[in-house]
Amino acid sequence: MAPKRNVRISTIWLAGAVQHCAHACSYCSIGDKAGGRLPLEHFLDFVMRFARLLPRDGDKEVKVHPIVHYSYEYGAEGARRMEPMRRAFGLPTLEQITTGGLRLRDEAQSRAWLRDWRDFGVRTIHATFAGMNETHDSYNGRRGDFDYLWMLQKVAAELGMELGQSLLLTKTTAPRILELVEKLKTLNAPLDHRWVFPPAYMGHGKALEADRIGESERDTLPRELCEMRSPHFATWRSEREWLKELATEQTRQEEVFCNVRLDVSRIQAFETKESSEITKSLIDRARRAYEAIPPLGELAREFGDRTNERIYLHRYEIERLLVDRFLISIPTSFERDLTEL
Numbered sequence: 001m002a003p004k005r006n007v008r009i010s011t012i013w014l015a016g017a018v019q020h021c022a023h024a025c026s027y028c029s030i031g032d033k034a035g036g037r038l039p040l041e042h043f044l045d046f047v048m049r050f051a052r053l054l055p056r057d058g059d060k061e062v063k064v065h066p067i068v069h070y071s072y073e074y075g076a077e078g079a080r081r082m083e084p085m086r087r088a089f090g091l092p093t094l095e096q097i098t099t100g101g102l103r104l105r106d107e108a109q110s111r112a113w114l115r116d117w118r119d120f121g122v123r124t125i126h127a128t129f130a131g132m133n134e135t136h137d138s139y140n141g142r143r144g145d146f147d148y149l150w151m152l153q154k155v156a157a158e159l160g161m162e163l164g165q166s167l168l169l170t171k172t173t174a175p176r177i178l179e180l181v182e183k184l185k186t187l188n189a190p191l192d193h194r195w196v197f198p199p200a201y202m203g204h205g206k207a208l209e210a211d212r213i214g215e216s217e218r219d220t221l222p223r224e225l226c227e228m229r230s231p232h233f234a235t236w237r238s239e240r241e242w243l244k245e246l247a248t249e250q251t252r253q254e255e256v257f258c259n260v261r262l263d264v265s266r267i268q269a270f271e272t273k274e275s276s277e278i279t280k281s282l283i284d285r286a287r288r289a290y291e292a293i294p295p296l297g298e299l300a301r302e303f304g305d306r307t308n309e310r311i312y313l314h315r316y317e318i319e320r321l322l323v324d325r326f327l328i329s330i331p332t333s334f335e336r337d338l339t340e341l
């Protein structure tokens with residue numbers, strides 16, 4: 001019999017669909033956002049039940065971590081209402097927000113919205129650019145979006161805030177990406193970070209395989225772009241390169257997450273239960289879900305494509321790709337949405 005995965009749940013992420021996202025990014029790693037919007041107070045009431053809980057998986061503690069999806073549209077006013085939650089869960093002070101998924105505001109409204117964030121204590125305003133102009137608009141599903149993000153960055157700079165920028169690198173965006181970098185430099189503001197990255201193999205990003213860069217694009221990347229690889233995702237390997245590493249992978253205990261997307265109906269299903277009962281059940285269900293899939297080394301040996309030169313930043317991306325192929329070959333029912341797979 002094939003070996004089972006040996007997993008320990010290290011964190012339960014409670015992700016509340018509190019805020020609508022006004023984008024429809026074709027590279028969105030969250031993917032399908034169906035499900036009713038969850039009022040912020042409802043989410044806070046629910047997650048605060050877990051603040052003093054210390055669930056365990058085996059002999060180790062499991063962290064419970066609330067997170068608000070899908071955008072920062074709620075503004076500094078919403079962030080103030082969330083402060084007790086951040087304190088209760090020991091979350092660090094919010095110093096950076098990203099501007100993806102916001103509704104359109106004119107420049108005066110945007111200035112007031114950003115000023116409120118600055119006064120709240122946010123230091124860095126981040127934006128993701130998927131190419132320039134119409135190319136970006138098409139990736140993000142909204143006409144005029146490049147100009148809008150540009151305006152938000154410009155206003156943030158004028159307010160004395162730092163900028164953060166992520167640049168999506170695909171076969172489509174590559175030809176003009178240095179031009180984009182030069183344009184961004186004209187904002188002439190303190191830069192917290194400027195990163196370049198291929199789309200994650202996750203959510204809608206899975207559908208961008210034909211647009212994903214390969215080894216040849218990676219190996220001829222201009223030095224300036226090489227230096228913009230995020231230190232968090234510095235490993236740019238093709239599938240065939242990942243497979244060489246994974247071929248010798250031994251089955252070992254993995255620390256994994258349990259992801260829970262909360263909407264109104266999911267919270268209602270939990271509401272009659274004790275918090276400790278909920279976490280125990282989530283840990284058990286998540287472990288069963290992980291155990292339904294063979295260990296990574298075996299997936300790599302059985303389902304790896306040794307000719308695939310496309311680039312993936314993280315081993316979880318290769319793992320998802322291999323799980324997708326495994327499921328096509330051997331349809332298996334498990335609660336995939338509770339896992340990172």
Ligand code: SF4
Binds near residue numbers: 024027029030031
């Ligand atoms: S803004 Fe963020 S959450 Fe919204 S679609 Fe784009 S990537 Fe996804």
